[in-house]
Amino acid sequence: MTQKKRYALVGTGSRAGMFVEAITKTYPEFAELVAFCDLSQTRMDFYNEQLVEQAGVGPLPTYLAADFDKMIEETKPDTVIVTTMDATHHQYIVRAMELGCDAISEKPMTTDIDRMKAIYDAIDRTGKSLRVTFNYRYAPAYTRFRELVMEGKVGRPLAVDFSWLLDTSHGADYFRRWHREKKNSGGLLVHKATHHFDLVNWWIDSYPKQVMAMGDLLFYGKENAEARGEHYSYNRYTGVPEAKDDPFALFLDDKQVYKRLYLDAEPETGYLRDRNVFGEPVTAEDTMNVSVRYENGVLLSYNLIAYSPWEGLRVAITGTKGRIELDVSENINHLQGDGAAKESKGAFKSARMRVYPMFGESYPVEIPVGEGGHGGADPVMLRQIFSPDPPYDKFHRAASHIDGAASILVGISANRSMETNCMVNVPDLFVLPKKTTEPAK
Ligand SMILES: NC(=O)c1ccc[n+]([C@@H]2O[C@H](COP(=O)([O-])OP(=O)(O)OC[C@H]3O[C@@H](n4cnc5c(N)ncnc54)[C@H](O)[C@@H]3O)[C@@H](O)[C@H]2O)c1
Structure with a gap:
């Protein structure tokens, strides 16, 4: 039997769900999710609850971002999946490689030239591989x-x-x-x-x-809205009665997933998921x-x-x-x-x-x-990533x-x-x- 590949995931926001589901529900014979890492304990706990309820897996060990190295040491993943905010991808790609892991990163690989050079340098130094998931x-x-x-x-x-x-x-x-x-x-x-x-x-x-x-x-942005004569008294939408009929509004308490992933986690990191699109900055x-x-x-x-x-x-x-x-x-x-x-x-x-x-x-x-x-892109890509014998791809889609x-x-x-x-x-x-x-x- 093929040995299962071990994956740790950093960045337990919304996109993480696709990878979590693929590993734990579609490809559990070949892949194992071993840990979560994020700035927010609340978001990691939400994923753990879902795993236990829906896949009968876990709860998995969770690590706050500062403990990334500890996670690698303790849970020994082969590959780290990076689904954090774009400007932070390089930190985890580089460190994962330095600690002996391959990396899979969501797009964009990173956001500027210095970060890109850091990734290239890590690949040169460690010989580890990076796959960018261009679904x-x-x-x-x-x-x-x-x-x-x-x-x-x-x-x-x-x-x-x-x-x-x-x-x-x-x-x-x-x-x-x-x-x-x-x-x-x-x-x-x-x-x-x-x-x-x-x-x-x-x-x-x-x-x-x-x-x-x-x-x-x-x-x-505020300036464009005001130039059109539109004025807003609110910086976010949730909990604001005046925003009720705003067609751009997103109410985080309307949907369980938004509440659990974002609203409940606000005290930890201050991340607002529902800022007024006509606000600043x-x-x-x-x-x-x-x-x-x-x-x-x-x-x-x-x-x-x-x-x-x-x-x-x-x-x-x-x-x-x-x-x-x-x-x-x-x-x-x-x-x-x-x-x-x-x-x-x-x-x-x-x-x-x-x-x-x-x-x-x-x-x-x-x-x-x-x-x-x-x-229809995501399932085809996930098969290429997680199945042990993906079909030959004449289109060379693995990026x-x-x-x-x-x-x-x-x-x-x-x-x-x-x-x-x-x-x-x-x-x-x-x-x-x-x-x-x-x-x-
Ligand atoms: N391929 C696609 O079609 C697709 C679709 C959606 C998102 N994405 C990508 O996935 C990534 C995540 O997007 P999302 O929509 O899930 O965003 P999100 O805001 O829902 O989640 C981001 C997560 O990263 C965490 N995070 C931020 N900074 C961190 C840090 N320094 N250390 C550790 N964790 C940190 C946040 O706490 C949050 O849990 C982005 O890079 C985005 O471009 C790709």
């Missing part, structure tokens, strides 16, 4: 898009147009909590767009070379345009808006032999889940994919449908620290470009290895 690659529709490029439907890719719209539920959620301060998340061009830049890097099989960006905070942009030139010559034009009436994306790749287009409208249903592991964000409401040969009739492409979170870096380098360079009003040469910030695979024909 979007595994969504059947995005995998099919990659397959069309691999099949040569566009010939050699030359241009990518990509617009991503976050709606007033999901997009707003980044402005209710820690993401809205760039020091925590790198802003949405790092925190959110890391998914999108990773998809482009992977679809066209290249790395970014030059980046120019513009971005502003045009909708959220907000340092992240909500409207962004980015132009990228890739090493293989492809030009990308990318837009991100965080206050759209509908959620989804429009992407097209045009090349020497044709064009493929994909339009997706997502059924975000963002605030409906009750139960830490039950969110099914990003399920597709409708989707359209079409190939336009350079000369010839265009035709539709069937979009494979997947069950589960993020358009390394190099992929993690290649995607955040676009966002970090875009942030630099916005600060300086100049184009950024990516290798001036960080040199990525040369691509070893041939570009798609």
Whole structure:
């Protein structure tokens, strides 16, 4: 019998639920969760209660963040899963490796160049591995898009147009909590767009070379609201009667999972999950345009808006032999889940994919449908991570620290470009290895 791999998890917020459920319910034959670590004892206790009630596992040993080393020493995990706030990922990735563990990190790998260098340095010193969980690659529709490029439907890719719209539920959620301060998340061009830049890097099989960006905070934040004549007397929503009819409100006492994970934990860490999106401070942009030139010559034009009436994306790749287009409208249903592991964000409401040969009739492409979170992506990725014999993946979807870096380098360079009003040469910030695979024909 294969020996079970031992996992410890640091960062017991909402995203942790997907990993906890995968290890304890879907892959318990092959994987074992051995400990939790977080700033909040309340959040760790909540996960332990769920484990005992729903999976008959645990309670697991819990360790406050200051006792991370003690956790590794006492519970001896093979791999540490990092699902903390973005700007803290590097601390745990680096320390886990120094203490002899591999690491799996949620996206974004980290938020700036110094943190990225610290991760690379730890990998060099320890020889340990890092996997970045870019689940979007595994969504059947995005995998099919990659397959069309691999099949040569566009010939050699030359241009990518990509617009991503976050709606007033999901997009707003980044402005209710820690993401809205760039020091925590790198802003949405790092925190959110890391998914999108990773998809482009992977679809066209290249790395970014030059980046120019513009971005502003045009909708959220106190100043924008007041300029529109909207005034708010409250800094958060929960427990505020005047917020009752506010369409942006999130009430943490409405849903058990929010109450237990966030409201009950406030006295410990002061983390407010329901801040008024029209309050202060907000340092992240909500409207962004980015132009990228890739090493293989492809030009990308990318837009991100965080206050759209509908959620989804429009992407097209045009090349020497044709064009493929994909339009997706997502059924975000963002605030409906009750139960830490039950969110099914990003399920597709409708989707359209079409190939336009350079000369010839265009035709539709069937979009494979997947069950589960993020358009069916999460279960496929979890199988690749936790099953001992994952099927061979011709799409090479498992993302390394190099992929993690290649995607955040676009966002970090875009942030630099916005600060300086100049184009950024990516290798001036960080040199990525040369691509070893041939570009798609
Ligand atoms: N791949 C995806 O689709 C996806 C979806 C959601 C979130 N995420 C990622 O998962 C991570 C967590 O996001 P979330 O939505 O669960 O956030 P969250 O705020 O619900 O949870 C974050 C947790 O990290 C803990 N934490 C913060 N600083 C810490 C520190 N210094 N040491 C230890 N613990 C610390 C907090 O106490 C909290 O429990 C983020 O990196 C986010 O980008 C990825």
